[in-house]
Amino acid sequence: MAVGTLRRAPLKRSKPWPETWVAAAFVAPAALVIFLVVVVPLARAAWMSLFDIELTRPGVEPFVGLGNYLTQLTSAGFWDSVFKALFFTVVTTVLELSLGVGLAMLMDQPMRLRWVLRSLVILPWALPTIVNALMWRWIDNATYGSLNALLTQVGALHDYVPWLSQDTTAMWMVIIADVWKMTPFCAILILAGLQGIDRELFEAARVDGAGTVAIFRRIILPLLTPIILIVLVLRTMEAFKVFDIIWIMTGGGPASSTQTVAIYAYRTAYQGYDFGQGAALGYLIAIAIMLLAAVYLWLLRRTGTTTS
Amino acid sequence: MTRSVAATRGIAWRLLGTATAVLFVASACSSSSATPSPAFTQPAASQPAASQPAGASPAASAAASQAIDTTTPMTLNVLLMQQAAYSASDIQAMDDAFTKAYPNITINPELVSYDSLHDKIVTAQVGGSGKYDVVLMDTPWPAELVTANIVSDITSKVPADFTSGVFDSAWTAAKYNGKVYGVPWINDTKFFFYNTDMFAKAGIATAPKTWDEVEADAKLIKATGVKYPITASWKQAEAVICDWTQLAAAFGGSDFVDASGKALFNQGGGLAALTFMKKLIDEGLVDPASLSQTEDDVNSVMSAGQSAMALNWTYGLSVMNDPTKSKVAGKMKVAPSPGEGSVTTSGVNGGMSLAVTTTTKHPNEALAYALFLASESSQEMDVANALPMWKASFDNTNVTKGNPDLFAAAKIQFAGLVARPVVPYYTKLSNALQDAIQQTLLGKKTPQQALDDVAAQLPTFQQ
Numbered sequence: 115m116a117v118g119t120l121r122r123a124p125l126k127r128s129k130p131w132p133e134t135w136v137a138a139a140f141v142a143p144a145a146l147v148i149f150l151v152v153v154v155p156l157a158r159a160a161w162m163s164l165f166d167i168e169l170t171r172p173g174v175e176p177f178v179g180l181g182n183y184l185t186q187l188t189s190a191g192f193w194d195s196v197f198k199a200l201f202f203t204v205v206t207t208v209l210e211l212s213l214g215v216g217l218a219m220l221m222d223q224p225m226r227l228r229w230v231l232r233s234l235v236i237l238p239w240a241l242p243t244i245v246n247a248l249m250w251r252w253i254d255n256a257t258y259g260s261l262n263a264l265l266t267q268v269g270a271l272h273d274y275v276p277w278l279s280q281d282t283t284a285m286w287m288v289i290i291a292d293v294w295k296m297t298p299f300c301a302i303l304i305l306a307g308l309q310g311i312d313r314e315l316f317e318a319a320r321v322d323g324a325g326t327v328a329i330f331r332r333i334i335l336p337l338l339t340p341i342i343l344i345v346l347v348l349r350t351m352e353a354f355k356v357f358d359i360i361w362i363m364t365g366g367g368p369a370s371s372t373q374t375v376a377i378y379a380y381r382t383a384y385q386g387y388d389f390g391q392g393a394a395l396g397y398l399i400a401i402a403i404m405l406l407a408a409v410y411l412w413l414l415r416r417t418g419t420t421t422s
Numbered sequence: 423m424t425r426s427v428a429a430t431r432g433i434a435w436r437l438l439g440t441a442t443a444v445l446f447v448a449s450a451c452s453s454s455s456a457t458p459s460p461a462f463t464q465p466a467a468s469q470p471a472a473s474q475p476a477g478a479s480p481a482a483s484a485a486a487s488q489a490i491d492t493t494t495p496m497t498l499n500v501l502l503m504q505q506a507a508y509s510a511s512d513i514q515a516m517d518d519a520f521t522k523a524y525p526n527i528t529i530n531p532e533l534v535s536y537d538s539l540h541d542k543i544v545t546a547q548v549g550g551s552g553k554y555d556v557v558l559m560d561t562p563w564p565a566e567l568v569t570a571n572i573v574s575d576i577t578s579k580v581p582a583d584f585t586s587g588v589f590d591s592a593w594t595a596a597k598y599n600g601k602v603y604g605v606p607w608i609n610d611t612k613f614f615f616y617n618t619d620m621f622a623k624a625g626i627a628t629a630p631k632t633w634d635e636v637e638a639d640a641k642l643i644k645a646t647g648v649k650y651p652i653t654a655s656w657k658q659a660e661a662v663i664c665d666w667t668q669l670a671a672a673f674g675g676s677d678f679v680d681a682s683g684k685a686l687f688n689q690g691g692g693l694a695a696l697t698f699m700k701k702l703i704d705e706g707l708v709d710p711a712s713l714s715q716t717e718d719d720v721n722s723v724m725s726a727g728q729s730a731m732a733l734n735w736t737y738g739l740s741v742m743n744d745p746t747k748s749k750v751a752g753k754m755k756v757a758p759s760p761g762e763g764s765v766t767t768s769g770v771n772g773g774m775s776l777a778v779t780t781t782t783k784h785p786n787e788a789l790a791y792a793l794f795l796a797s798e799s800s801q802e803m804d805v806a807n808a809l810p811m812w813k814a815s816f817d818n819t820n821v822t823k824g825n826p827d828l829f830a831a832a833k834i835q836f837a838g839l840v841a842r843p844v845v846p847y848y849t850k851l852s853n854a855l856q857d858a859i860q861q862t863l864l865g866k867k868t869p870q871q872a873l874d875d876v877a878a879q880l881p882t883f884q885q
Binding site: 166169170171172199256257258276278280281284322364365366367368369381384385387388 | 541544546548568569570571614656658659662676709710711712713714715722723726728846849853856857860863864866
């Protein structure tokens with residue numbers, strides 16, 4: 115058979131779909147799933163937040179308009195939990211960012227076995243939150259916890275302290291556990307930012323007589339600002355809605371001293387079965403987080419870089 | 423009793439919606455549509471009566487087997503609790519015995535922690551699939567679960583030997599408004615456990631009979647070098663309510679809310695109990711770590727030989743005397759919980775009952791299963807961790823010989839157990855009281871102020 119005698123029959127091309135149709139067809143399945151599992155429940159929750167709904171009182175669901183929102187906004191318990199969440203957010207975010215920058219600088223230094231250091235640093239972040247929380251609950255145990263043992267053996271304490279049983283220390287213990295876990299996350303992101311900085315800038319600065327502190331303040335920090343703001347956005351949103359680590363370590367106690375707004379919402383919705391109030395609380399928390407995110411995004415734009 | 427499909431679906435939608443909104447910020451869980459079932463009073467099938475299962479009492483079997491389907495294969499979904507008493511292996515043994523008698527019935531037990539039990543019942547039965555046929559119900563819950571139409575009225579189906587043979591106090595865990603909604607299964611209260619070595623070292627020969635004596639003994643023991651003679655489970659959880667209730671009853675006030683819904687817990691025994699708890703903390707007699715401790719933590723502290731006395735449930739004694747877990751094994755003894763004044767002893771009702779749900783498609787078989795688990799012979803399986811609720815068991819030396827002190831203490835306490843408030847808004851009241859008690863123990867409020875604050879919230883809870 116001679117090569118070249120086969121001729122492909124010309125394809126009968128149907129009229130191509132408009133590009134937008136093709137795009138819509140590809141997006142449709144994902145959009146449908148998102149609509150069903152995100153948009154519909156969110157809309158339903160918004161609707162529920164306008165009614166007085168209690169799960170243990172089926173069939174009686176009067177319309178209360180914005181009553182659930184007003185009840186919460188005038189509730190001392192709600193504001194108390196908001197302030198606790200804000201305190202937790204501010205302290206953990208500042209500590210995690212500061213330590214994260216320091217760790218990133220250290221990991222960025224040329225040294226032998228740098229990969230070992232990076233692996234060790236990332237370990238706490240790799241642990242599931244529940245494991246981390248249980249571990250710290252044992253460490254902080256008043257009777258047989260290692261923290262009391264360590265501090266008394268080095269002479270820093272004369273007596274064991276019930277860290278998780280005092281309203282003055284319980285929140286700090288939870289903060290330490292969160293900082294221990296989340297600092298590596300900040301460090302890794304900031305390290306990525308550090309490695310994007312042109313090293314010639316440092317050499318030029320040194321030639322001009324700049325010291326380490328000046329290089330950090332004048333070169334590194336300004337160039338890291340966009341990544342720091344992104345880390346700030348992520349950590350603020352996560353910290354404000356913190357639930358799991360506190361729930362496992364203290365359950366919100368003692369005397370509600372670690373009851374952040376997410377725990378307050380959980381108790382309202384899933385222990386009090388007050389679903390109308392719970393839905394309203396969910397929206398109030400979401401609005402608060404969106405406001406915080408908006409401030410950060412505005413700051414990002416001011417620095418001249420946006421995530422878009 | 424049967425809920426409409428539309429209503430159930432509506433509730434399921436609300437659950438899904440709230441889960442998304444509330445845990446939009448935490449973590450979400452959702453639910454599916456519910457399936458209605460025949461009402462409990464409808465007979466399941468007109469099959470011949472089953473043969474009596476091994477271990478079940480004759481009367482129990484007779485009452486429950488009236489319309490038990492012994493041919494159609496079926497599965498009973500059962501929601502129980504993880505615990506030392508009636509452990510997973512104990513329950514498996516009971517289930518095996520039940521299915522041997524009823525080969526067509528498969529038992530699918532699900533064991534969750536106590537803290538998850540109530541939430542699981544409500545969300546699964548009201549907002550979820552309603553899949554459970556039998557659920558384990560704690561003492562304060564019947565009012566709420568009846569109001570929410572989750573559990574069935576079984577008043578007319580309780581066998582006579584159960585009514586007469588089981589301690590009266592055990593029935594308070596299963597009743598609401600005079601009707602029976604559960605088969606008592608666990609009868610428990612908090613006993614007084616003490617370290618005999620520490621008592622002897624302080625020159626104390628007998629266990630204290632009043633809380634004033636507890637205070638005096640604790641001071642003597644503290645003088646011997648024990649930093650905190652008493653440890654307690656006063657975490658911001660149900661545990662602290664149980665201890666406070668037991669003390670309140672000892673101080674003469676076990677009624678927390680009157681018939682009109684007015685608070686009584688902020689006066690009399692409730693107030694005196696909280697004042698006494700605060701006094702023990704201030705005097706350095708109770709370990710301040712108690713404010714973050716549950717009952718398991720109390721066992722650990724006592725087993726480590728760190729404290730001399732504690733209140734705890736029955737299973738605590740076997741844990742503290744277990745040589746593989748405890749440094750003080752063999753030195754721990756039990757006594758009836760102290761009283762005060764004219765009250766000789768008191769005990770919070772820690773009993774739980776097995777309730778047949780309103781969504782079950784097999785109500786008679788579900789009840790037969792509950793009665794089987796609660797039968798006298800099943801109850802006598804694991805008396806080291808859970809005391810039986812049958813009066814006759816306490817006179818049976820074969821049962822009591824393993825721990826005569828525990829049975830002696832239990833016989834006294836079981837005669838007069840007190841319940842936590844059985845009101846439809848119990849969960850909200852309990853959460854508020856937990857916070858109030860801890861506010862007092864941390865010195866942020868006086869006992870009167872803290873309890874008055876909760877009393878002021880009662881009308882909101884009752885709406």
